[in-house]
Amino acid sequence: MKTALVTGACINTGVAIVEKFAAEGYNVVFTGRNMEKVHGKEKEYREKYPNVGIIGYHIDSLVNDTTVNEKAVKELFDDLDKKGIFIETLVLNAADQGLGQKIFENPLTDFMKVINTNVVWNFCLCEHAARRMKEQGEGNIVFVNSNTAYRAIPDRIAYETSKGGQLGMMRGLALDLGKYNIRVNAVLPGMIRTDRWDKNPEFYAKVPSRYTPLGDVANGEDIADAVFYFAAHARNTTGAELVVDGGNTIQLYPIVPEK
Numbered sequence: 001m002k003t004a005l006v007t008g009a010c011i012n013t014g015v016a017i018v019e020k021f022a023a024e025g026y027n028v029v030f031t032g033r034n035m036e037k038v039h040g041k042e043k044e045y046r047e048k049y050p051n052v053g054i055i056g057y058h059i060d061s062l063v064n065d066t067t068v069n070e071k072a073v074k075e076l077f078d079d080l081d082k083k084g085i086f087i088e089t090l091v092l093n094a095a096d097q098g099l100g101q102k103i104f105e106n107p108l109t110d111f112m113k114v115i116n117t118n119v120v121w122n123f124c125l126c127e128h129a130a131r132r133m134k135e136q137g138e139g140n141i142v143f144v145n146s147n148t149a150y151r152a153i154p155d156r157i158a159y160e161t162s163k164g165g166q167l168g169m170m171r172g173l174a175l176d177l178g179k180y181n182i183r184v185n186a187v188l189p190g191m192i193r194t195d196r197w198d199k200n201p202e203f204y205a206k207v208p209s210r211y212t213p214l215g216d217v218a219n220g221e222d223i224a225d226a227v228f229y230f231a232a233h234a235r236n237t238t239g240a241e242l243v244v245d246g247g248n249t250i251q252l253y254p255i256v257p258e259k
Contacts, residue, residue, distance in 0.1 A: 001052070003027040004231065005087040007125065008094025009056075010037040012194040013144065016220030017091055018045060018054075020228050027053035029080065029087065031094065033060055055085075061094065061121040065113040068120045077128045086136055089231045090129040092122045093144040098159035111158045118162035119169060126173055126184075134180040141177075142230045143170050143186040144223065147245045153209075167241065174239035183238040185230040190245025191217040211254035212246030 004021045008014045009030035022028050022045065030045075032038040035058040042056035057079075059072050080087065098114040126141055133139025148156065149163035167186060174184040191209045204210065210217055226244050230237065243249055 001025065001027055002088045003029060003053070003085055004089040004091060005029040005031075005129070006091040006093055007031045008033075010034065010041045013189070013192055013220040013223050014093045015041070016224040017093055017144075017227055019048070020221070020224035021089075021091075021231075022049040022052050022054065024228065024232070025052060026089070027085075029055045029057065029085065031057045031059045031076075033094075034058070055083075061096075061117045062113065065109040066116065068116050068124055070124050073121075073124045073128055077132070081132075086132060087129050088133070088136075088139055090125065090139070090141045091144065091227055091231070092125060092142065095144070096159070096162075098156055098162070100155050101158050102155055103157060111161075114158035115162050115165070118159070119165045122166065123169060126169075130173070130177055130180075130182055133177075133182045138181045140183040140185070140231055141170075141173065142227050143167075143184075144227065145170070145186040145188045145241070147188050147190045147243060147249050149188065151249060171239050178238055183230070183234065185234065185238060185240045185242070187223060187226040187230070188241055188243045188245065188249075189218055189223050190243075190248045192223060193217055193219045208254040208256070209248055211256050212248050213251060214246040217246055218244050 004026050006014055006017050009018045010032035018028050018030050038056040038058045042054060045054040057076055059076060060069050063069050096114045096117040101110055143166055145166055146163045148160045149167050152160050170184055170186045177184060197204045222244055226242050
């Protein structure tokens, strides 16, 4: 039975990704930043999917804004080695959203924190996972990226920079790891209907990016399906991007329907 490791899997899209892999018969290892939430979701996942193995790990991406927690990543994979668990699929879902970062107001460390979490920490995870994949002669890595890698939105410079850099890293990893039968790809969501919609309905009722050519935005299951495609079905695909944004990327501006 194959095993997937999903980061940032206690809320929203991460939950949908865990549940997709578990429903398809994968064992799932997942991570979260809050220990209490990790324990709660572990219990919940195990009850819902009793026929697969579920293990949750509490892990912090950074020691501080400028230092990636490499020690925690090493300890995570060392513990998996001790348990005899090989991560065949690594899904990099966790991210620092970098909300509300204003160029003339936020300190440089706010920018660095987002880059370190979304790029450097993810590279650290890839390196440790790929070492094991190389030994096993197979594996795949899927980044949950963003269409903001190509389309900017206000006050999100660090996030957009990190997602553009992440795609460059994805392509570099795909080239360097292909010889070891390790595939590396990226899913690019646009707006996703998460719990933020319930918390701020007035904002999401008017936000321009909700007006997609398809007339709807993605939910977590849509993103999970795309991630699982790369993991389970795209045997001869690496270095590729799959956009899941209702067509937002192709339009010059959103067409807001008349009320």
